[in-house]
Amino acid sequence: MSDQPVIRTRALTKRYGELRAVDAVDLEVAEGDVYGFLGANGSGKTTTVRMLLGLVLPTGGEVEVLGLPMPEARSTVLPQVGALVEGPGAYDHLSGRLNLSLLDAAGPDALPRAQRRRRIDEVLEQVGLDPGDRRPVKAYSLGMRQRLGLASALMRRPRLLVLDEPTNGLDPQGISEIRTLLLALNAAGTTIFLSSHLLAEIEQMCTTVGVLDRGRLVLQERLDTLLRPTGLVAVHSPDARAATMLLGDAVVDVDGERLLVRADDAAGLNRHLVGAGVRVARLGPYERDLEQVVLEASHVEPAPRRDRVEVLT
Ligand SMILES: Nc1ncnc2c1ncn2[C@@H]1O[C@H](COP(=O)(O)OP(=O)(O)OP(=O)(O)O)[C@@H](O)[C@H]1O
Numbered sequence: 001m002s003d004q005p006v007i008r009t010r011a012l013t014k015r016y017g018e019l020r021a022v023d024a025v026d027l028e029v030a031e032g033d034v035y036g037f038l039g040a041n042g043s044g045k046t047t048t049v050r051m052l053l054g055l056v057l058p059t060g061g062e063v064e065v066l067g068l069p070m071p072e073a074r075s076t077v078l079p080q081v082g083a084l085v086e087g088p089g090a091y092d093h094l095s096g097r098l099n100l101s102l103l104d105a106a107g108p109d110a111l112p113r114a115q116r117r118r119r120i121d122e123v124l125e126q127v128g129l130d131p132g133d134r135r136p137v138k139a140y141s142l143g144m145r146q147r148l149g150l151a152s153a154l155m156r157r158p159r160l161l162v163l164d165e166p167t168n169g170l171d172p173q174g175i176s177e178i179r180t181l182l183l184a185l186n187a188a189g190t191t192i193f194l195s196s197h198l199l200a201e202i203e204q205m206c207t208t209v210g211v212l213d214r215g216r217l218v219l220q221e222r223l224d225t226l227l228r229p230t231g232l233v234a235v236h237s238p239d240a241r242a243a244t245m246l247l248g249d250a251v252v253d254v255d256g257e258r259l260l261v262r263a264d265d266a267a268g269l270n271r272h273l274v275g276a277g278v279r280v281a282r283l284g285p286y287e288r289d290l291e292q293v294v295l296e297a298s299h300v301e302p303a304p305r306r307d308r309v310e311v312l313t
Contacts, residue, residue, distance in 0.1 A: 004067050006031050006160050006191045007052060013060035014047050021047045023215035024061065029193055029208070034186050036202030036223075037195040038294060039212035045195040046085070048212070049164045052193075053083050066160065082153030084146075084163045092138040096129055096148045099137060103152050123151040128177050142169030150178065154185075161185065163194040167201060179205050203290040211297050219297035226293050232286040233266045235259045239278045246276050260286055 007029035014022040022044040029035045039045045050056035051063055054071030063070040065077045090099045100120045111119060124131040127147040137145065146169050153161055166182070167175045183205060186192050196202055202209060209226065211219040219226075232252065237243050240257050253260040263269045270283050 004031075005029055005064070006033070006066060007035075007193060008064045009048075009052075009061060011061035012048070012051060012058055012063060014044070014051060014056065015059045020215045022051070022058075022212075025212070025215075025217045026220075027210060027217065028220065029191065031191050032186070032189070033208050034182070034192045034206045035194070035208045035210065036206035037193065037210050037212065038197065038199065038202055039195070040197060043212040044215040045212055046164055049085060049162060049193075049195055052162055053078070053081070053085065055085070079156060080159045082156060082158035082161045084149045084153045084161075084166055090137045090145065090148060093136050095134050096137055096140070096144075096151070097124065097131060097133075099148065100124070100152055100155060103155070119155060120151075123154045126154060126181060127151045128174070128181075143171065143174050146170060147174075147178075150181075158190065161190055161192045161194075163192070165196060166194055167196070167198070175201065199291050199294060209290070209294075211294050213298040219294070223290070226290065227288060230286050230288060231262060231264075232260045233263045233269055234282075234284060234286040235261055235269070235273065235280060236282040237273070237278055237280050242276075243273055243278045246273065246278060257281070 005028050007027055009025055009027040012022055012025040012027070013020065025044075025048060027048075037045055037048070047056060051058050052065060052070065054063075054074040054077075057071065065073075066080055068077050070077060090096075091102070094102070097120055100123070101116060121131040127150045129144065129147050129151065137148065140148065146166065150163070150166060153163070161182075163182075167178055170178060179201070182192055182194070194206075203223070206223055208222050209219065210217055235243060236258050238257055240254060240259055243259055244251050244254055247259070247261055250262050251259050252262055261269060266283060266285060270280055273280050273283075
């Protein structure tokens with residue numbers, strides 16, 4: 001592994017008239033990362049991804065992919081990058097297999113025919129499509145089209161995969177299969193940069209998270225750092241007021257019946273509260289999840305719990 005970032009941007013900016021769709025973004029994706037690029041719809045993810053691939057020209061700042069400047073080094077960089085950008089394009093009247101074959105044949109260094117055939121079978125199986133399926137792509141569901149897009153991104157055994165909303169249109173089973181596939185590719189050495197508005201998806205597979213909020217990168221950190229222990233204990237008590245009075249400055253936050261208390265010893269805290277006649281319904285170490293971290297970074301009010309998973313949509 002080299003120390004050089006696989007993706008690096010400096011003050012990357014895209015303006016559309018008055019709108020700063022992407023505003024001074026400094027991304028850093030290390031080799032071997034699964035980098036989750038989170039943001040609400042319209043926050044600028046797709047525009048950023050397109051700039052990484054040289055499909056949209058920045059109005060300011062710099063992009064380096066695999067150590068080379070984009071879009072200048074496009075012809076060297078892109079053959080080493082597998083990309084799936086919103087709405088994977090395909091010839092609707094042809095089968096998935098034929099689409100892959102044409103796509104590869106059109107590449108700068110197309111594989112010999114027999115090798116291409118083998119590789120197509122391999123990638124179709126990898127993404128869960130039947131290599132024998134002769135139906136035209138127009139008969140495909142959105143999920144199948146998404147899988148086909150991923151298959152074409154994999155044809156060249158890329159060093160880097162750049163995927164914009166790769167699980168779009170997939171059901172939970174499909175999402176889980178794609179996650180397993182991406183993790184296997186990553187374990188075999190592929191760096192993965194994927195955008196998503198699904199917190200749960202990012203939390204389950206990424207090593208590093210970047211959060212875009214109205215064009216600005218408001219957070220970029222390793223997931224294990226973000227989710228490390230807080231040193232706080234969450235206490236749920238119907239006597240929250242009494243507990244707050246008893247504990248004084250150790251209480252750092254009160255939200256209804258839930259208190260956050262700075263304490264090293266949860267069991268000791270429990271004894272202290274119960275000994276003073278405070279009823280304790282539940283007590284345990286306070287662990288932030290990614291949703292809370294992202295909401296704090298984005299200064300957005302939490303959504304109702306039922307929207308938990310898709311809170312950024
Ligand atoms: N070609 C364009 N001309 C004008 N404005 C644009 C253009 N492309 C994107 N925008 C605007 O830039 C902002 C960022 O859009 P972008 O598609 O990058 O967001 P996103 O995070 O990918 O959202 P989504 O998940 O909905 O695709 C939006 O306000 C969008 O309307």
